[in-house]
Each structure stands twice: as C-alpha cells, then as structure tokens.
Amino acid sequence: MRLVVDLNKCQGYAQCAFLAPDVFAMHGEESLLYDARPEEEQRERVARAVAACPVQAITADGLDRAGESQGASDVR
Amino acid sequence: MSADHMERLRREGRIVIVGASLAGLRAAETLRAEGFAGDLTLIGDEPHEPYDRPPLSKSALLGMASPLRTELPRRREIDAKWRLGVAATGLDLAAKRVRLADGDEVEYDRLLIATGVRARPWFKEEEARLDGVCVLRTRQDAADLTRRLRAGPRRVFVVGAGFAGSEVASACREMGLQVSMAERAGAPLVGALGGVVGAVAADLATEHGVDLRTHVTVTALEGDPAGRVRAVHLSDESVVEADVVVVSLGSLRNTEWLAGSGLGAGPRGVACDAGCRAFDFRGIVTDDVFVAGDVARSPHALFGYQFLSLEHWGNAVAQAETAAHNMICDGADRRPHLWMPAFWSSMFGVNIKSVGVPPMGEQLMITQGSLAERRFVGVYGHQGRVVAAVTFDNARWLEFYQRQIERGAPFPVEFPTLDRRPEGRQPVPAGFPDPSLPTHGPMVTLSGYSPADQQLVFHPARH
Structure with missing residues (x-):
C-alpha cells in the first residue's frame, strides 16, 4: 500500500487524521504529515480516510487487495 | 502528421521517458490511460522506482515516514520497460536515439524529457x-x-x-x-x-x-x-x-546529458512551447521531443507568456499529463499546459501555501488576517493585476484567490474580505530583492526581465 497526498488540494479538514491517526497527523493547525507506506493493518482505515477526504486529495494503491470492494481509491 | 501515422504511433510506436520520478511516472500512466499501446520505456538514474520527495524534508525528518519508503502510488498499470539505475548520457535527435551510461542505446519515436533537477552542491x-x-x-x-x-x-x-x-x-x-x-x-x-x-x-x-x-x-x-x-x-x-x-x-537542472544534442537545453532547463514540445537551439519547436516537470521551462499565457520554470510538485503532475496527452495527439486535439502555479510548505507548525507567481508581484496587500498573528492571506499585484497569493495557516481561501488571478482581477483588490485589518487596506512594496543579486534561488524563476535575472553559479559575497 502506497499513498500520496496532493497537498495543493489539502485544506486541513483533518478527516484522515481522525480516521487513520497512525498514518495521518496534523502538524500545527493545518499542515498534514503522513506515512507514505503504512503497515498493512492500516489498510481499512486508509481506505476510509481516502473516501472521507472532502477535497479528494489522497491517492493510494493496493487498497483493494483485502478483497473488499470499495471505490475509494484514486486508481483509475 | 497524417491520421494513419498517428494511429500507428498509438498502436505500435516507441515512447521513451527519460526521468523516472513523479513527472515520468504520471506521464507513463497518462499515455496508457489515453490508449497508447506501443512500447514504453522509462529510464532513471536512481536505482529506485518512482518515489515522492516532499515528505523527505518533512515527515521523514520528523520520524512520521521512512525516507526510504515514499514510493509513489500507481494510478494504473503502465506495462513499461524500466531502465533504473542507469543515467541517460546523450541524445541523437537525427537518429532518434537516447544513449545510456552503460553504453546501451534506446530508439524512440517520441521522447519525453523529465530529468528534473538535483541539489546544488557546495561549491568547493x-x-x-x-x-x-x-x-x-x-x-x-x-x-x-x-x-x-x-x-x-x-x-x-x-x-x-x-x-x-x-x-x-x-x-x-x-x-x-x-x-x-x-x-x-x-x-x-x-x-x-x-x-x-x-x-x-x-x-x-x-x-x-x-x-x-x-x-x-x-x-x-x-x-x-x-x-x-x-x-x-x-x-x-x-x-x-x-x-x-x-x-x-537550490537546485541545478539535469540537462548536461543534452549538451550538443541540438535541443534548446542548458542551465535554465529545456525550453518548450505551451504544448510541452521542446525547442531546438534555433528556437524552432521539435515534433517528437517533449518536456515536463522541474527541468521544463514553458511560456504561460496568464503571466505575460513568460517562460516559467516551476519546481513544484503539482506542476510536475499537470505538465506530465499534458505532455503525455500531446505526445499521442495531433493538431487541434493538443492542449496547452495552463496549470496555475501552486506550492506548499510547512515550517514551525505553520502551513504556507501559494498560488500564482509571487516574484512577479511588485506590491503586496494583506487582505485577510495579520502578519503579526502569522495567519494571513497576502495578495501580490503586478501592473494593476492580481498575479499571486500566499497564505499562512489560511489555505481554505486560496482557491478564491486563484480565481481572481485567472480572471485578471484588478490590483489593489477591490473586493471586501473577511477579517480585513487596517494594515491591509493599502498595498505595500512586496520587497523582492534586486534580481541581479543571486540569492538561494527562488522556487519560481522568472526569465525575461533582464539578462542579469538569474545567476546560475553561487558565489559567496565579498563583503
């Protein structure tokens, strides 16, 4: 699972930091830090974070390997 | 080019991308997404698959991410031949061949140059x-x-x-x-x-x-x-x-490998038209060599058609997508690279973001918030127009200012804003240094003002 956040798009809504706190963290009031290569056990949380981002700034791959069907990733 | 020829290129042509970082990867993905079915080769001097760089000075240093694990996610399969860990060392435009450091040569029908920049080393x-x-x-x-x-x-x-x-x-x-x-x-x-x-x-x-x-x-x-x-x-x-x-x-553009190729490439990058086609050294646009990312220098209609070199993450993505699209299209189907310059940074807990080209601005207005509180929106004006905006912990307003830049809104700004302070009612000089004096190298370099605009070698001052 690899992810990248388009920080031009990110507006610091912090939904990701709420849904996957071990992967995304706010730094100050609106800066975002993240782990670009989170552990496998974070997959479901990352998928939720990707889906919940109000500005759809998170691109991740390898989210569907768990077999669950969700259209959350930005994989086109 | 005839429709037949383009159809053949899309079906069985050979496209080579030199540079296997953000721009190279996104270009490869776009080529496949738009139906390119021929041979695709990515050449990169680093022995790693494409990885993201912005986290290296932020999350990685702070221990939030491993510096060795920032590989970029893939948007799709690209079915490419990877030549990683081998630098391109030369280009033969006439024979349409890229020379590699290991002596190999790779032929192309269309070439994308996305070799980016490297850190400027200490000069001694x-x-x-x-x-x-x-x-x-x-x-x-x-x-x-x-x-x-x-x-x-x-x-x-x-x-x-x-x-x-x-x-x-x-x-x-x-x-x-x-x-x-x-x-x-x-x-x-x-x-x-x-x-x-x-x-x-x-x-x-x-x-x-x-x-x-x-x-x-x-x-x-x-x-x-x-x-x-x-x-x-x-x-x-x-x-x-x-x-x-x-x-x-700052950085140096990776164009040495193009020396003598006949392309318009040098320390300021590879010049290209708004459609990402490289110029040769005569200033004539090439038909089959394209450029994208940090190494490119292209004219932007919104900023007086000045050639902009934008070492920005978002530019690499957008220009790669446009270049890839144009590589497998003809004439009216081609698109100009009209991306609005934008970048972000984060330091001392403050989120800094910008749109437009701040160094073009002569004047600045703090339209929201205040400098003293380190939370503000600053708007840059050039010849009566809004050309850029910067926010400190105020990113949500930036899109509004982007629209102002796009429509050439007048400067000083006329619209009312939330949280406007007395200090923000009048423009002040933005305080850019004399461009003839070298500094650390701004993230956006403008050319076209004066020949002394950009110093390319760092010399310490002799006080």
Whole structure:
C-alpha cells in the first residue's frame, strides 16, 4: 500500500487524521504529515480516510487487495 | 502528421521517458490511460522506482515516514520497460536515439524529457566531501541526514534559508537540536515570497530558537584532521561550530546529458512551447521531443507568456499529463499546459501555501488576517493585476484567490474580505530583492526581465 497526498488540494479538514491517526497527523493547525507506506493493518482505515477526504486529495494503491470492494481509491 | 501515422504511433510506436520520478511516472500512466499501446520505456538514474520527495524534508525528518519508503502510488498499470539505475548520457535527435551510461542505446519515436533537477552542491568540492556536509534531494540524502540528526549533533548549520532549508531548520528544532541558518538575503523565503512575508518567516524561525543569520554568506566549511566538518566560516568573519552542515542552495537542472544534442537545453532547463514540445537551439519547436516537470521551462499565457520554470510538485503532475496527452495527439486535439502555479510548505507548525507567481508581484496587500498573528492571506499585484497569493495557516481561501488571478482581477483588490485589518487596506512594496543579486534561488524563476535575472553559479559575497 502506497499513498500520496496532493497537498495543493489539502485544506486541513483533518478527516484522515481522525480516521487513520497512525498514518495521518496534523502538524500545527493545518499542515498534514503522513506515512507514505503504512503497515498493512492500516489498510481499512486508509481506505476510509481516502473516501472521507472532502477535497479528494489522497491517492493510494493496493487498497483493494483485502478483497473488499470499495471505490475509494484514486486508481483509475 | 497524417491520421494513419498517428494511429500507428498509438498502436505500435516507441515512447521513451527519460526521468523516472513523479513527472515520468504520471506521464507513463497518462499515455496508457489515453490508449497508447506501443512500447514504453522509462529510464532513471536512481536505482529506485518512482518515489515522492516532499515528505523527505518533512515527515521523514520528523520520524512520521521512512525516507526510504515514499514510493509513489500507481494510478494504473503502465506495462513499461524500466531502465533504473542507469543515467541517460546523450541524445541523437537525427537518429532518434537516447544513449545510456552503460553504453546501451534506446530508439524512440517520441521522447519525453523529465530529468528534473538535483541539489546544488557546495561549491568547493573538497569542503563538500567533508563528513557531515549534506544536501537534501534524494531519498538517500534524506536517509543520511535523518541518521545524522538522530545521532544528536551538537549543532546543525543550514546554508540557505529557502523552503527546503527552513523546513530542515524547523525539523531540527522540533527534534530539540541546536540549529543555525545563514541567508544571503535579509530574511528566509525572500526569493520566493518577498521581504514582507520573509520577515514573518524570520520571526517564526527566531522564536522557535533558530540562530538565524541574515545578510551573510558562508565562505568556508572547516574540517577536522579526520575529515569531519567542525565549523562554518561566515562573510561577517564569525565562525560557528557545527557537526552537520546542510547545504540548501537550490537546485541545478539535469540537462548536461543534452549538451550538443541540438535541443534548446542548458542551465535554465529545456525550453518548450505551451504544448510541452521542446525547442531546438534555433528556437524552432521539435515534433517528437517533449518536456515536463522541474527541468521544463514553458511560456504561460496568464503571466505575460513568460517562460516559467516551476519546481513544484503539482506542476510536475499537470505538465506530465499534458505532455503525455500531446505526445499521442495531433493538431487541434493538443492542449496547452495552463496549470496555475501552486506550492506548499510547512515550517514551525505553520502551513504556507501559494498560488500564482509571487516574484512577479511588485506590491503586496494583506487582505485577510495579520502578519503579526502569522495567519494571513497576502495578495501580490503586478501592473494593476492580481498575479499571486500566499497564505499562512489560511489555505481554505486560496482557491478564491486563484480565481481572481485567472480572471485578471484588478490590483489593489477591490473586493471586501473577511477579517480585513487596517494594515491591509493599502498595498505595500512586496520587497523582492534586486534580481541581479543571486540569492538561494527562488522556487519560481522568472526569465525575461533582464539578462542579469538569474545567476546560475553561487558565489559567496565579498563583503
């Protein structure tokens, strides 16, 4: 699972930091830090974070390997 | 080109992408997404699959991510032949061949140049080789710097207070390390954002315990008998003891491999038209060589058709997508690269974002918030038009200002804004330095003002 956040798009809504706190963290009031290569056990949380981002700034791959069907990733 | 020819190119042509980082990867994905079914080759000098660089000076230094694990997610399968760990060393335009460092040659029908930039090294080679003298561009650089910072140096010295240097200084303070930062201009970020906003960055750095030294240059790095760096000599004759030195003097464009190829390539990048087609040295556009990312220099209609070199993450993505699209299209189907320049940075807990081209602005208005609170929107004006905006912890407003830039809104701004302060009612000079004086190298370099606009070699001042 690899992810990248388009920080031009990110507006610091912090939904990701709420849904996957071990992967995304706010730094100050609106800066975002993240782990670009989170552990496998974070997959479901990352998928939720990707889906919940109000500005759809998170691109991740390898989210569907768990077999669950969700259209959350930005994989086109 | 005939429709038949284009159809054949899309079906069985050979496309070679030189540069396997963000721009190269996104271009490859776009080519496949738009139906290119031929041979695709990606050539990269680093032995790694494409990885993301912005986290290297932020999350990685702060321990939130591993510097060696920032590989970029893939948007789709690209079914490419990867030639990683081997640099391109030459280009034969007539024979349509790329030469590689291992002696191999790769033929193409269409070529994309996305070789990016590298860190500008310390200018005295012997001093640059001292143990403890670092740059920060590649993941290996980041791993090396992270390891050194974790080892608890007594003092880190950052040479150059641009975005990268300031981010490193910020991370050092967060790790509890003593850090000094030297800047030739009067404040950090002056080249990119001007002196007024730079003064805010200076206050932020000082308040967070950075020993900031401005209007000075580093004249020498001193090593001990074991070859480890131990002190930094400054142009004001002061000497600062430091066991890690981070050289953060901007970047050099990777165009040496194109020397003698006949392309219009040099220290300022590879010039191309708005459709990402490279110019040859005569200024005539080529038909089958395209450019994208940090190494490209292309005219932007919104900014007086000036050739802009944008070392921005978002530009690499957008220009790669446009270049890839245009590589497999003809005539009216082609698109111009009209991406609105935008970047972000983060330091001392403050989120800094910008749209447009701030260094074009002569004047600045603080339209929302206040400099003193380090939470504001600054709008840059050039010849009666809004050309850029910057936010400190106010990113949500940026899109509005982007629309103002796009429609050529008048400057000084006429619209009312939330949280407007008395200080923001009148424009002030933005405080960009005389462009003939070299600084740390702004993130956006403008060409076209004067021949002295850009100094390409860093020379320390002789005070």
